[in-house]
Amino acid sequence: MNRTCKNVAYTDILKIFEFLRERLVLLKMLLSDKGSIYLHIDYKIGHYVKVIMDEIFGIENLRNDIARIKCNPKNFARKGYGNVKDLVLFYSKSDNLIWNEPKTPYTEEDRLKLFAKTEKDGRRYTTIPLHAPGETQHGSTSKAFKGILPPLGRHWRSSVEVLEQWDNEGLVEWSEKGNPRKKIYFDEQKGKRMQDIWEFKDPQYPVYPTEKNADLLDTIIKTSSNENSIVLDCFAGSGTTLKSAQLNHRKWIGIDQSEEAIKTIIQKLANRQSV
8 A cells, every 4th residue: 555545544544533532522411420322343443442432431431341242253364363253332421320230141050060059958059258358447347247257358248237147047158167158049049240241143134234133232221221211322223222222111312314224224113023
């Protein structure tokens, strides 16, 4: 590539970043104090965009840099590892964001591995420490429980009164050395915490070029909004976000300048049983 072509390409990239930055500034102004923003971006420029979002939203409001597995492994003939992921940058406007903790189901392997202990009736469980890092100078979490003080530099996770109640209910397991631990039963768990690597593959036969996985949008909307919250998608594309918002009883605003996109959105919303 000659110098002129390089300069044109560099200028085009700068225009794209400025285009995005201007819209992110506006989106922050529109965003509720309890709101969140998820920006889906290609891995090649995602970390440049992260710098822009750190500037606008504050690096302290970065919640996650999520890797999304978008497709099955490819066998392209190029020097480099196969690319099966892209990025989702998740920011909030404040620490007071809406957060409905998402859970993923435990597998049978999880049940056997993570809940390795069993009661006499076969009920599976595991145990966790009753103490946590950090000392407390005053209050019930620094007092003795059954004559035992928290280890040096730590405090009880709950008040001594709560620990006594758990012990009376048989929820505290004592080791041979007399160390107490809290029982956590498998059948009482809703699932395990969702991590920052997501496997939401793109539709095999998309109705629109940039169509995203419907479960991906459902997860985001259920996690970061409540019923009657307003969901804004300013690059609405195929309308998957808008359909998810509609089905999950959210209000929504969708923006797109493409006539093809508008037509696809109308068709998708008209037939809510479609993907």
